[in-house]
Structure formats: structure tokens, C-alpha cells
Amino acid sequence: MVTSSAPGKVYLFGEHAVVYGEPAVPCAIERRVHVTATEIDEGLRIHANDLQLDGFTVEYSGDGESHPDVDVAESLVEAGMGYVNEAVAQARDAADAPEAGFEISVEGDIPLGAGLGSSAALVVAAIDAATRELGVELPASEIADRAYQVEHEVQDGQASRADTFCSAMGGAVRVEGDDCRRLDGIDTLPFVIGYDGGAGDTGALVAGVRDLRGKYGFAADTVTAIGDIVREGEAVLGTGDYERLGELMDFNHGLLSALGVSSRSLDSMVWAARDADAHGAKLTGAGGGGCIVALDETDDALTALKYTPGCEDVFRAELDTDGVRQE
Numbered sequence: 001m002v003t004s005s006a007p008g009k010v011y012l013f014g015e016h017a018v019v020y021g022e023p024a025v026p027c028a029i030e031r032r033v034h035v036t037a038t039e040i041d042e043g044l045r046i047h048a049n050d051l052q053l054d055g056f057t058v059e060y061s062g063d064g065e066s067h068p069d070v071d072v073a074e075s076l077v078e079a080g081m082g083y084v085n086e087a088v089a090q091a092r093d094a095a096d097a098p099e100a101g102f103e104i105s106v107e108g109d110i111p112l113g114a115g116l117g118s119s120a121a122l123v124v125a126a127i128d129a130a131t132r133e134l135g136v137e138l139p140a141s142e143i144a145d146r147a148y149q150v151e152h153e154v155q156d157g158q159a160s161r162a163d164t165f166c167s168a169m170g171g172a173v174r175v176e177g178d179d180c181r182r183l184d185g186i187d188t189l190p191f192v193i194g195y196d197g198g199a200g201d202t203g204a205l206v207a208g209v210r211d212l213r214g215k216y217g218f219a220a221d222t223v224t225a226i227g228d229i230v231r232e233g234e235a236v237l238g239t240g241d242y243e244r245l246g247e248l249m250d251f252n253h254g255l256l257s258a259l260g261v262s263s264r265s266l267d268s269m270v271w272a273a274r275d276a277d278a279h280g281a282k283l284t285g286a287g288g289g290g291c292i293v294a295l296d297e298t299d300d301a302l303t304a305l306k307y308t309p310g311c312e313d314v315f316r317a318e319l320d321t322d323g324v325r326q327e
């Protein structure tokens, strides 16, 4: 039996635009998914005690064919099983053990579908745990690559390498197409996260941006402008100039909003953080609902978000310099 964990992430800059080859800077946070893999004679049994959304909890097990008898959207369960099925397929391939059976248990403290990269953390931790259980230790870069293949497959070809690379490596990273690197010397950033309790449909949101980009030249220019913000931001990142980083985050949020991926509750949490003098605030991840990230080393944005209607949870998230690891 092996347990591995991998972190979630926030985007300092660049989500969505990264899908079209612009750079992005996601940062791993100290919220993790833990996956325990135990080799069994054959097949696949999955326990995901916290596959929960809007307050319900479900435990399911299956061989990839059968469906759990629970009152939740089948698409949700299929997606959850899809990530684990594909991660296990990658582990079998990496260990050259096509017939290996597994019992997989998943537990995490990352809200699902909320822009904090729970899917990438799940896949990265699952590949690590299952390969180690078969006696194979993969380098983090290979886990990142295999996890990307899984996200790409499960999300119908709509995924960048950003979430999976960040979760595998930890810290602040920079991703531009296939070029993925860790950014050295970034050990801390004062992230405050506000969560509206909701979720966004990553596939639909990415498709919406793709359509706008095809329809209007100025939407394509907006995507390029997000890339410009990232290029400006990465130059500022090492200096610790939170004021300028925040200004760029605000600008990034405005452009994401123009591309149609914000929401009323995300906007109201962003404004609550700004009104409380956070350096800057933006949505993180695919958007539509879920989380915002603000930059604030004081407790002011944290307190303001606590009293913001529509904000269900607020917490400080430390930058996690550790990526995937065995527990």
C-alpha cells in the first residue's frame, strides 16, 4: 500500500490564454489530494469519499464499467472515475504491468471544480502512488507529462500542461506550450482565497473563449494581451513588488471577465478584496464559479471576504514548494 499526495494551485496569471500558447504562472498551494494505491488481483476499485459538491458526499467503487448507485449527476461520477481510470492506465503502462489490479482511495482538501486544480492533483498523486505500488519510481517530470495526457484525454483535448506540471513540481512555475519550468527563488506569496461554494464547467468555459477568439479579432487580441500581462508579471515576480503584481492581477481579471469567464459572485469577491486594500484580486482557473485569489499580507481581505454575501469560505493559502510526494 502506497500513499502519495499532490498540491492544488492558483493562477497568479494566464489561465485560458495558456491554452493558446501564451505563457502562464500557476503556483502550487498547501492544499492536497491524497491517493492510496493497493495492488489487488485484478480490476479497479475506487473509493472517493469526498467526491462532493454542494454538500453531498458519495462513495463509489467500480471497475470502470459499473456505475455507483448514488443520487448525483452521472457526468460527475464518470468524470471522477475517468481521471482515476486513465491515471491507472498510465501507471500500468509506465510499470509495464498491463494486467495490474488496484484498489484506489482518494481524499482531499481541495474544493472540486473550483479553479484550484483538484483534477490535476488527483491524477498526479494517483500516477505516483500506483507506479510506486508496482515498484517503479518515476521522475516528477514524467509524472507531469503522463498526468497531462490524462487531463487532455478526459477533458476532450482541452487542457494545457499548466495544472499538471505545477502539481507535480510544486512552487511557482511557468508554462508556455510544451515549455514548462519551475521559477526559482519564489518561496512565499500572500495568497488569500475566496470560494463561492460553486463550480465551473472547465470544458464549456474553454470552448466559450475559443469561440469568442474565433469570432472577434479583439477577443484574440485580448488573449494575446493576457500573455503580455504574464510577460510583464514574471519580470516583477522576483522583486517582491506586490503592488505591481496586484495591479497586473487586477488587469488580468478584467480581461478574463471580458472573455466571459467571470461570474457575479466571483466579481463580488474580487471587489470585496480590492475594497479591503488587497494589492490585487482575480478569479483563478477556468472560472464560471469557484474561487478568487487575492494578494494581501494583512488580514483585511480575509476579514472582508468573510462578510461578503456569496463567499462561502475564505482561507489563506501558503505557496507549497513541494510537488508530488510519497506520504
Ligand SMILES: Nc1ncnc2c1ncn2[C@@H]1O[C@H](COP(=O)(O)OP(=O)(O)OP(=O)(O)O)[C@@H](O)[C@H]1O
Residues within 6 Å of the ligand: 033, 048, 049, 050, 051, 076, 079, 080, 081, 083, 106, 107, 108, 111, 112, 113, 114, 115, 116, 117, 118, 119, 120, 122, 163, 200, 201, 202, 284, 285, 286, 287
Ligand atoms: N478528491 C477527489 N475525489 C474524487 N474525484 C475528484 C477529487 N478531486 C477531483 N476530482 C475529479 O476532478 C473533477 C474536477 O476537475 P475540474 O478540472 O473540473 O476542476 P478543478 O481541477 O478543481 O478546477 P480547475 O481545473 O479549474 O483548476 C471532479 O469533478 C472529479 O471528477
Ligand SMILES: C[C@@](O)(CCO)CC(=O)[O-]
Residues within 6 Å of the ligand: 014, 015, 016, 017, 018, 019, 115, 117, 158, 159, 160, 161, 162, 163, 202, 206, 285, 286
Ligand atoms: C482554463 C485553463 O487554462 C485552466 C484551468 O485550471 C485550462 C487549462 O489550462 O487546461
Ligand SMILES: [Mg+2]
Residues within 6 Å of the ligand: 117, 118, 119, 120, 163, 202
Ligand atoms: Mg482541473
